[in-house]
Amino acid sequence: MMHAFEYAAPKSLDEALKLLGSAWGDTEILAGGTDLLSLMKDFVVQPKRLVNLADVGLAGIAPEGDSLVIGAMTTLDALLAHASVPTALTQAAAGVHSPQLRSMGTIGGDLLQRPRCWYFRRGHGLLAQKDGASMVEAGDHRDHAVFGNGGAAKYVNPSSFAPALIALGASVKVRGQNGERSLAVKDLYRTPASATEREFTIASNEIVTHVVVPISRSSNATYEIRQRHGLDWPEASASVAVTVVDDKVTAASACLGHVAPVPWTVDVSSLVGSVLTAESAAAVAAEVVADATPLTMNGHKVELAKVALTRALLRAAGKEVVR
Ligand SMILES: Cc1cc2nc3c(=O)[nH]c(=O)nc-3n(C[C@H](O)[C@H](O)[C@H](O)COP(=O)(O)OP(=O)(O)OC[C@H]3O[C@@H](n4cnc5c(N)ncnc54)[C@H](O)[C@@H]3O)c2cc1C
Structure with missing residues (x-):
């Protein structure tokens, strides 16, 4: 069941922009619908109007100067089929294990999907507060944040694509009534x-x-750890980009996924100047997770984040040991 709503299928971006309301909740953007429709069925979001982007010309992948420009309506399948899409991103897309989701889901929708926090999905709001206290802290929080959880927000950002894009230094183009702006993928998110x-x-x-x-x-990679090889979000993931010259690391960037309310950018610059080995990867990962602030039930996610980062680094360097 859903509440009645108006459905709009604009034929251009300008038309789509005019149909969007200036307050969150009045209107929602529909891409593949794989997340939005379940939120509507559960009455978590109840827009008065849905604006479908299917016909506004945002699908496709093309090189432009030194970049690859990916339309927001490009599906996960199209990303996986394109030879120039960086490995860190295709490895994140391949982690979405359902052919139906890969065929309908889009890169824009993945980046802007809403948190999977079960308090949020049951209508308790993003911050899940009751009588001024956190329902997350008082209740089951085994999948909740282990970084950046000092404020009211305890959910984890659900996108596996965002960490990959952040490690790769990607940005998004955003259009509004007043024109276009560009922002780093990292800056798309806030707590x-x-x-x-x-x-x-x-x-x-x-x-x-x-x-x-x-x-x-750069050599880049994503490593995800799930509870099972099924249809679920990772418990933790890491995406990295590493440049190696004459066997020595000259640049390294990394971002963790599914561990904080935002994709969690981490500092792996201590690798620069040395040879990337299993020991140095494990050491930098241990340094990174030393800052974690787990709640009482989710300490395991700290260990998983450490392993994901170690293995993503080794995978990027072609030194992954597959057991
Ligand atoms: C069982 C299951 C397992 C999953 N596992 C994973 C996983 O492991 N990793 C992972 O990353 N994802 C995972 N997903 C999420 C999946 O990848 C997303 O549901 C999908 O990518 C969303 O894309 P969509 O086009 O269907 O978005 P929609 O459902 O159409 O939209 C999602 C949200 O984004 C907004 N939106 C969409 N496009 C735009 C745009 N261009 N501009 C502004 N706002 C926009 C919508 O308004 C909506 O709020 C999983 C989903 C399911 C159901």
Whole structure:
């Protein structure tokens, strides 16, 4: 069941922008619908109007200068089929183990999917507060954040694509009534301070139109750890980009997924200047997770984040040991 709503199928981006409301919740953007429709069926979001982006010309992947420009409506299948999409991103897309989701889900929808926190999905809001206290802390929080959880937000960002794009230095193009702006993928996310805010920095009447990924010579990889090899989000993931010259690391970037309310960018610069080995990868990963602040039930996610980062680094360097 759903509440009645108006359905709009604009034929251009300008038309779509005019149909979007200036307050969150009045209107929602529909891409593949694999997340949004379940939120509507559960009455978590109840828009008065749905604006479908299917016919506004945002699908496709093309090189542009030193970048690969990916339309927000490009499906996961199309990403996986394209030879120039960086490995860190295809490995994240391949982690979505359902052919139906890969065929319908889009890169824009993946980046802007809403948290899987069971309190949020049952209508208790993003911050899940009851009588001024956190329902997450008082209740089952085994899948909740182990970094960045000092404020009211305890859910984890659900996108596996965002960490990959952040490690690769990607940005998004955003269109609103007043024109286009570009922002680093990292800056698309924020931790909301109040229950009325969303977890994104774009406004309700702005559309993410493209993802711009620099074409670099870095080796990059994503490593995800799930409870089982089925249809579920990872417990922890890590995406990395590493440049190696004469066997020595000259640049390294990394971002963890599914461990904090935002994709969690981490500092792995201590690897620069040395040879990447199993020992140095494990050492930097241990340094990174030393800052974790697990709750009482989710300490395992700290260990998983450490293993994911170690293995992503080794995978990027071609030194992964597959057992
Ligand atoms: C069982 C299951 C397992 C999954 N596992 C994973 C996983 O391991 N890793 C992972 O990353 N994802 C996972 N997903 C999520 C899946 O990848 C997303 O549901 C999908 O990518 C969303 O894309 P969509 O086009 O269907 O988005 P929609 O459902 O159409 O939209 C999602 C949200 O994004 C907004 N939106 C969409 N496009 C735009 C745009 N261009 N501009 C502004 N706002 C926009 C919508 O308004 C909506 O709020 C899983 C989903 C399911 C159901």
